[in-house]
Amino acid sequence: MQEKDQQNPKQLKGFYGKVNVSVKTLDKLIVIGVVALIGVLCFGLNHRGYTITFDCTGGTPIESQKKMYNELVDPVKNPTREGYTFDYWSRDLDGLDEWVIQEDKVSESMTLYANWLENE
Numbered sequence: 001m002q003e004k005d006q007q008n009p010k011q012l013k014g015f016y017g018k019v020n021v022s023v024k025t026l027d028k029l030i031v032i033g034v035v036a037l038i039g040v041l042c043f044g045l046n047h048r049g050y051t052i053t054f055d056c057t058g059g060t061p062i063e064s065q066k067k068m069y070n071e072l073v074d075p076v077k078n079p080t081r082e083g084y085t086f087d088y089w090s091r092d093l094d095g096l097d098e099w100v101i102q103e104d105k106v107s108e109s110m111t112l113y114a115n116w117l118e119n120e
Contacts, residue, residue: 050109054079057093057114059086067106075101084116 052073054062059079067073078086091097095115 050106052106052109053111054089055093055111055113056081057116059084059114059116069107070105072103072105073099073101073112079114081114081116083119085119087115087117089113090115 049066049068052065052067056062056079059081062076062079065074089099089112091099091110093113099112
């Protein structure tokens with residue numbers, strides 16, 4: 001009766017009962033998994049958030065910014081353009097969708113376009 005109650009160690013039950021992998025192979029898989037996870041985390045940290053690009057439409061260039069969801073765009077020095085005065089930023093080239101740097105919050109990557117008033 002005692003022999004009937006004891007299980008053979010090679011007869012494993014459960015989900016992994018039929019998996020036949022050596023410890024050496026499992027070690028390699030774990031190392032590969034950790035390296036892949038670190039790679040994904042590094043990529044995510046370097047590319048996190050949204051990119052705000054400034055198209056100065058002929059004016060002095062302004063560097064793009066990376067922002068997270070619901071953050072404000074950092075204030076930027078207004079671009080300059082000979083014969084024009086900077087007026088405002090907009091989300092469209094026609095200037096119909098004005099963007100207020102200190103009020104509007106980021107919800108996606110976008111390009112902001114400079115709108116100008118011609119000097120008289």
